[in-house]
Amino acid sequence: MTAKTLLLAGAFAAASLGYMTLPAEAQQAACKNRGHLDNIYCDDNNDLVADLPADKKKLRNPSTLVFAYTPVEDPAVYENIFKPFTDYLSKCTAKKVVYYPVQSNSAEIEAMRSGRLHVAGFSTGPTGFAVNMAGAIPFAAKGTGAEYRAYNLIVVVKASSPYQKLTDLKGKKVGHTSASSNSGNLAPRALFPALGLKPDTDYTVAYSGGHDKSILGVISGDYDAGTVASDVFDRMIVRGTIKKEDVRVIYRSAPFPTSSFAYSYDLEPALAAKVKKCFYDYRFPPEMTKEFNGDDRFFPITYKKDWEVVRNVAEASGTPYNKAQYEKETEAEKAAMAKKAQEKLQQQPKKP
Numbered sequence: 001m002t003a004k005t006l007l008l009a010g011a012f013a014a015a016s017l018g019y020m021t022l023p024a025e026a027q028q029a030a031c032k033n034r035g036h037l038d039n040i041y042c043d044d045n046n047d048l049v050a051d052l053p054a055d056k057k058k059l060r061n062p063s064t065l066v067f068a069y070t071p072v073e074d075p076a077v078y079e080n081i082f083k084p085f086t087d088y089l090s091k092c093t094a095k096k097v098v099y100y101p102v103q104s105n106s107a108e109i110e111a112m113r114s115g116r117l118h119v120a121g122f123s124t125g126p127t128g129f130a131v132n133m134a135g136a137i138p139f140a141a142k143g144t145g146a147e148y149r150a151y152n153l154i155v156v157v158k159a160s161s162p163y164q165k166l167t168d169l170k171g172k173k174v175g176h177t178s179a180s181s182n183s184g185n186l187a188p189r190a191l192f193p194a195l196g197l198k199p200d201t202d203y204t205v206a207y208s209g210g211h212d213k214s215i216l217g218v219i220s221g222d223y224d225a226g227t228v229a230s231d232v233f234d235r236m237i238v239r240g241t242i243k244k245e246d247v248r249v250i251y252r253s254a255p256f257p258t259s260s261f262a263y264s265y266d267l268e269p270a271l272a273a274k275v276k277k278c279f280y281d282y283r284f285p286p287e288m289t290k291e292f293n294g295d296d297r298f299f300p301i302t303y304k305k306d307w308e309v310v311r312n313v314a315e316a317s318g319t320p321y322n323k324a325q326y327e328k329e330t331e332a333e334k335a336a337m338a339k340k341a342q343e344k345l346q347q348q349p350k351k352p
Contacts, residue, residue: 030042030054031043031044031054032044033046035048035132036132036320036321036322037050037131037132038132038133038323040135041132041135041265042054047302047303047304048131048303048304049131049135049136049137049138049265049303049304050131050135050137050265051265052265052266052269053265053266058266059266059267059268059269060115060118060264060266060267060268061267061268061270061271062095062118063095063096064095064096064097064098065089065090065093065095065096065097065098065118065119065275066097066098066100066111066116066117066118066119067082067086067089067097067098067099067100067117067118067119067120068099068100068101068102068108068111068117068120068121069082069099069120069121069259070102070105070108070120070121070122070123070126070259071101071102071103071104071105071107071108071210072123072177072210072211072212072229072232072259074212075101075102075103076101078101079099079101081287081288081291082099082288083099084284084285084287084288085282085284085288086099088278088282089119089275089278089279089282092274092277092278092281092282093271093274093275093278100116100117103337104178104209104333104334104337105122105123105125105126105129105178105180105181105333106180106329106330106333106334108120108122108126108130109122109126109129109130109133109134109136109326110134112130112134112135112136112262112264113133113134113135115264115266117264118263118264118267119261119262119263119264119275120136120261120262121259121260121261121262122136122138122259122260122261122262123181123182123229123259124151124181124182124183124229124256124257124258124259124260124310125180125181125182125183125184125185125186125310125314126180126181127259127260127262127303127307127310128307128310128311128314128321129180129321129326129329130260130262131262131303131321132321132322132323132326133323133326134264135264135265135266136260136262136263136264136265137262137263137264137265137272137303138260138261138262138301138302138303138306138307139260139261139262139263139276139279139300139301139302140260140261140276140279140280140298140299140300140301141257141258141259141260141261141298141299141301141306142258142259142292142295142297142298142299143295143297143298143299144294144295144296144297144299145296145297147299148257148258148299148301148306149231149257149258149292149293149295149299150255150256150257150258151183151229151230151231151255151256151257151258152183152229152230152252152253152254152255152256153182153183153187153188153191153227153228153229153230153251153252153253153256154183154227154228154229154230154233154249154251154252154253155169155174155188155225155226155227155228155249155250155251156214156215156218156225156226156228156233156247156248156249156250157218157224157225157226157247157248157250158218158219158221158246158247158248159245159246159247159248161224161248163224163225163250164250165250165251166192166195166196166197166250166251167195167196167197168250169197169202169203169224169225170197170202170203171202171203172203172204172224172225173203173204173206173222173223173224174199174203174204174205174206174223174224174225174226174227175206175207175208175213175214175217175218175222175223175225175226175227176188176199176205176206176207176208176214176226176227177207177208177209177210177211177213177214177227177228178207178209178210178329178332178333178336179207179328179329179330179332179333179336180326180329180330180333181211182229182256182310182313182314183211183227183228183229183230183253183256184211184214184227184228184229185205185207185227186313186314186317186319187227187253187256187313187317188227189317189318189319190313190314190316190317191253191313195251203224206222206223207332207333207336208222208223208226208340209336209337209340211228211229211232211233212232212236212241214226214227214228215228215232215233215236215242215247216241216242218247219242219246219247225250229258230252231258231292231293233249234293235291235292235293238290238291238293239291256309256310256313257301257306257307257309257310260301260303260307261279261298263275263276279298280297280298280300282297282298283296283297284296284297
């Protein structure tokens with residue numbers, strides 16, 4: 001984590017003390033429907049996302065908007081890619097906009113839950129946890145004038161490897177990305193068993209910490225295969241991070257929606273409406289369109305309708321978007337990150 005990140009986190013943590021919860025008794029008495037939402041939120045209109053706070057004094061209109069993008073790859077890469085947009089968002093809302101580089105899905109979700117993060121792009125799988133645990137309201141996805149961007153779960157192997165189909169991976173080591181990732185973990189667990197390959201039973205699951213890390217791990221020989229998002233794979237080829245001829249795709253799923261963009265449920269309605277309009281009116285400059293595989297705008301979506309297929313995968317894989325599962329997957333993600341950090345430390349040359 002950079003010094004800039006630490007300073008930013010500290011500054012916003014101070015502002016968020018006392019924010020985390022409303023009185024439980026008041027919430028329970030006022031709320032008629034909650035679904036999978038955490039008990040500090042309510043969903044009386046049954047749209048599957050948090051209603052405005054019952055206490056209108058809790059509505060926020062900050063002078064600085066904090067924006068983050070999902071850590072599917074190196075956060076520093078996306079700070080630069082999104083700079084034209086964050087500059088525009090600042091002018092459009094007449095507020096200072098700060099990019100907050102997050103290091104993990106759980107860190108991004110906790111940042112919104114605690115009030116340090118106001119607007120964010122969450123990757124496909126963690127969107128459900130962001131909605132239920134952090135009061136995120138998804139409203140947009142990258143796309144074109146016709147539709148939002150969809151992606152596939154793909155399984156990549158090294159081009160020189162002998163693997164041609166999923167069942168060839170029995171007894172092998174496969175890189176999954178993180179516990180809460182849709183294409184990197186949940187979808188394989190839901191879809192592969194019917195195709196003759198059960199994760200953890202038929203092959204060893206190794207959490208890489210990211211889609212890019214899984215792909216690079218396949219190329220370097222750390223993993224025999226990797227379960228990743230096709231859009232990340234395509235961007236790495238366009239960017240020149242990997243060569244297309246170095247890997248092969250041996251499986252491709254039906255499409256899923258890509259990362260969602262969401263605002264915190266407790267933003268003042270006028271500010272939330274302004275943020276949405278700013279997103280919808282923006283047109284990507286050429287460098288953003290190139291990076292995002294031809295997408296040129298933010299396309300309107302709703303969590304209830306457009307994330308239904310993702311919620312179904314989560315249920316089918318035995319990982320519903322509830323608090324118990326979130327805590328379990330957060331611990332798994334932290335353990336995987338700690339293991340990776342330890343391995344990296346051990347690889348450093350010893351001082352004489």
